Amino acid sequence: MAGLNCGVTLPLLGVLLLGAVRLTRGAAFEIGLPYGSGITVSISPGASPLPPGKPCYIFSRKMATSLVIKSGETKGFSFSCLNPENYFVIEILRNIDCMAGPCFFGEVQLQPPTSQLPTLNRTFIWNVQAHKRIGLELQFSLPRLRQIEPGDSCPDGVTHSISGRVDSTNVKIGTFCSNGTVSRIKMQEGVQMALHLPWFHPRNVSGFSIANRSSIKRLCIIESVFEGEGSATLMSANYPLGFPEDELMTWQFVIPPPLRASVSFLRFNVSNCERKEERVEYYIPGSTTNPEVFKLADKQPGNMAGNFNLSLQGCDQDAQNPGILRLKFEVLVQYPQHESNVSYVVDLSHERAMSLSIEPRPGRQSRRFVPGCFVCLESRTCSTNLTLTAGSRHRISFLCDDLTRLWMNAEKIFSCMDHRYCLRKSYPLQVPRDILQLPVQLHDFSWKLLVPNDRLSLALVPAQKLQQHTQERLCNASFSYLLAGAGASPGQDLYFGSFCPGGAIQQIQVKQNISVTLRTFGPSFRQEVSRQGLTVSFIPYFKEEGVFEVIPDTKSKVYLRTPNWERGLPALASVSWNISVPSDQVACLTFVKERTGLVCQTGRAFLIVQEQSSAAEEVFSLEEVLPKPSAHHHNFWVNISNCSPASGKQLDLLFQVSLSPRTVDLTVILIAVVGGGALLLFALGLIICFVKKNRKKKRNKALAVGVYNGNGNTQMPMQPKFPKAPKDIDPHVYAVIEDTMVYGHLLQGSNGSFVQPEVDTYRPFQGPVGDCPPSPPPICSRAPTLKLAPEDPCPGFSPEPESEPYTFSHPAKCSGGDGNTDVPLLHAHEAEQPGE
The missing domain is CATH 2.60.120.290 (Spermadhesin, CUB domain)
Incomplete structure (x- = not known):
């Protein structure tokens, strides 16, 4: 009886021990792959290293750190730790060969389903091989895709990576997240689609389908659909690496009425071309010049109504130094603005050495969509920044919901290198009327005044006397002048200060080059523009x-x-x-x-x-x-x-x-x-004494102590005027x-x-x-x-004394003068020849 009991107890104990081991190892899984499915499942260590003291292993007949299940195989396995998602990842690869036989088309399923997979970070990969003349199209259901740069992450952790093929070379089309505008991607010669799902994500569908299309005769076509106001950021293939040599890539944009679209290039590089030329081409509805060809450095089109295409064309690159062709751009879609139908003419044809820039005013960035502000040249070439140069007439318009988000900055150079021509000439520093009539605030207008070294100086005379901005008396006008001069040596640049009208400064003279910047504060400047005005004069040099x-x-x-x-x-x-x-x-x-x-x-x-x-x-x-x-x-x-x-x-x-x-x-x-x-x-007493003493000295036959200089000036040295004397005699x-x-x-x-x-x-x-x-x-x-x-x-000021005591005198050496104490400094220097 005891032996029977012992025989029964040992198998029961073994079963209990096996259950305890399985309990410590975690749940058991079994994955079976149909024969001919072309699916391979791989479990391997992830990015995190295995714990040193408590290693985590895979048990499938034997202990291992990786497991591969091929098509037609079924394997059961478990993990020796309770949190294998921290140390292992699973990859499901499915090869679809469209060259040997009919391809699978339609909605793509997740196989095996996620319910049969362990809770690991998983990646589903579909590798489709097709003939060069066959076009394949990936269609994405809602939510559509949004492209991100490689290395960036998606908020929900779900990432799509799409690659194409050029001959035997894989070309990465891009990395995408959910909630975007990309609805379709067409490729030729094959495609590889990878879906990365974190272990905690409950998603159990792929979210896309594959369709057979005719040849597209280019690397790929990406379709971006807008249903309302918004923006999309897109990148060229292989970004930020180089775009494939001599390839063509196209983006198709669907813009519903009455929305308008504008394109801005955020970043680009061009390669070294041996033949052809890198360019972008637009097919715009209603354009009589389709395709419209632009260089990457050109201002790109804006204010476009309806669907349009944008294509990037590469070139034959230099084999020794190919360079890199890459492009990152933004498409902004918004409702048309009232200002988009109003144009302004800025005539700079009579100006020289002048430029005008219209650019966004610095402000806080918002996470929600904010309509863009664009400046359009000839109503079609639009950008967030526009620079107008002298010598031409420009017609501009604005595509912006709020023009206060823009401002203008201008610069003009007055240069004089011939002191003989410029001496005592005057020039007004005023803002041209064509700039003041624009519906955008003028922020800065700078005049750079350049003179020859040690030859000329500058005098600034304002239309109204100026006040210096100090903490004790702040400027409260709608504009001010910022004066900054250049010193004779590095480190000696001078910022003279900020000055506004309504003070006591009637003239400012500076030794050398100076920059005068008119800075405005708010729209009230337009009502006070008549108070603005400076006159600059070239005067003799002073030190x-x-x-x-x-x-x-x-x-x-x-x-x-x-x-x-x-x-x-x-x-x-x-x-x-x-x-x-x-x-x-x-x-x-x-x-x-x-x-x-x-x-x-x-x-x-x-x-x-x-x-x-x-x-x-x-x-x-x-x-x-x-x-x-x-x-x-x-x-x-x-x-x-x-x-x-x-x-x-x-x-x-x-x-x-x-x-x-x-x-x-x-x-x-x-x-x-x-x-x-x-x-x-x-x-009088002193005079009498002096006369008597002189008479006494004449009778005295002793030798004289002093020497009389008959050629000198006998006038006292502190008198304000001197008679004119020859140059060789020092009076x-x-x-x-x-x-x-x-x-x-x-x-x-x-x-x-x-x-x-x-x-x-x-x-x-x-x-x-x-x-x-x-x-x-x-x-x-x-x-x-x-x-x-x-x-x-x-305290009330004492009256002026009749005579002032001599304290310490060494006035500066000035040439000429008639003794008039009211002569300004400018006239005192005009007697000198510049440079002497």
Whole structure:
């Protein structure tokens, strides 16, 4: 009895153990393929490597990492792990030979059905071989296909890969996702269709059918059907690799009425052709020139109504250097716009060195369909960007639902290379009327003004005085001028700033080439276009980077700042402001901050304030504390000269000028009169003493200490005018015996050498004050810095004193002049010959 029980128990135990093993291995599968079906099923490791500690295997009679089931075979198998979809993929290949016998046509089924397959990432491949004269057509039911670039993924993970054949070479037609416009693909000589399904996708149909068609005599034809507004992006075969040599590919577009289609080439390359020429051809309904032939670099047709075809034709390529022919383009379909029937003429036939670009305004990208904005030349050649050049008349129209999505940018060059011809000539900087009449906002209009180096400079005179845009006083006009100049060396480019009408700047002079950009803000510019206007004049060359002529308004403060505000004034650059003060006003000059924070690596940085009615200059070091607010009763200069700043330091100054009525103090007048009388009596006394002393010296037979220069100018050096003297005589030379010659024995040191006193350099007066901006001291000068005495910021302004103390004088050297302190800087330079 015990033996019987033992015999029964052992088989039962074996069955239980086998069930436990199968339970740990996962579910068992069995796949049987009919004989002659041409189907092969392969299970192989996927992209993810097998786990090192817990390997996953396939059990089918024996343990393996792959399994192949051929036509006419049936195999059962299971996996040793519970998640085989992470490590294995399954491929179902079906070969259809249309050359040996009748082909299978109609709707394609998934064989074996997905219910019999393990839950792995699976790929169904249909490989159809056909004769060269047989055309095969793949028809896709809804949803249609959308082409993507190789390597991109589809949202649902379902991908279609389609390839054709040229002789024995496979040509990839493209990779596609669902939810697109591609409804049919026709090929010749064979096709390979691959459907990639993720393991979790429940799809159990192929979604396409195969039909037999006549020869298409080209690589393929792709049909794209639009049922409403939308867009489609399509690519040439083998994209992004090269299109097959000397092949032809066609796209057919179905556009229902009343929609319009426009084509834009997003990216293309051309190969090196030995024979023929690469091109695209359009068959457009109603066209009398079909086919319309375009180069790939041409603007492509737009605003097309009805169905049309687009074909890409290759060429015979150079065997040594074939190059790459590829094309990626977009077809945008939308309802016609009202502007599409309105044309505008832009006459640039009389313009030179000018271009006008109409382009999309930068904006946020939207995932939903947005109708495109196209500019059409002669109503047919449309693109998102259009550039019109000078010398021709252009007729344009717009295919756009919202013209505010477009704007215009223009550029014009004024170039003068012969300074003798351009000197003192003036030219207006105005926007042509044909541009202003277009229904698109003008964004930028730039004038590039070019002059010969060290020969000419430029003067800009606005139609209305300008205001400089600062944080303290913002521009609120509908347009402004952006001024940017080019420095003498790299790194010295100057951005002078942004200027709008309604300020105090009457003229801007710049040393060298400059770009003037008119920038508009909103549609209100059309109502204020009459305020726009600049006149540029070519003037004699000067060395300062810029000179601003400022006429302040009594009603508001004027804020001015140095160029290159964000990056700092370039090294060794100098800028001046010529500030006019009315006779009945007093100007208060105030610097917004107390210190610049500047540290000079080489040289010195100076601020010079000079009253134009005298030779006095106030010189301040910009590495120290800036001056307190100061009052000025006459026109004055403000000059800022930079050094070579240390790394990380920059010079940027902001100052303001305000006017207030001049007041007269009777007490000051009485003091001035009494003081003047006392001064007169004192002068008479000095004269009497001087005469007596001279008489006494004549009687004295001792040797004279001074030497009289009879040929020199005896006028005092600080007088504003000098009589004319011959060129070989310097009217400013005085012969004086130095103190060291008379009192040298007092300066001898203990070793017998002379101790030299530290002296400053005196620079004599060289011309009428006011013609030129103040000249900064030499970089190596040790001139003392004169600071204003601390005072309250212009509390009502003190009356003008009768006499001004001499502080520090070294005006710039200017040629000629008649002593008129009101002569502008431009006239002061005209006496010089350019380049001398």
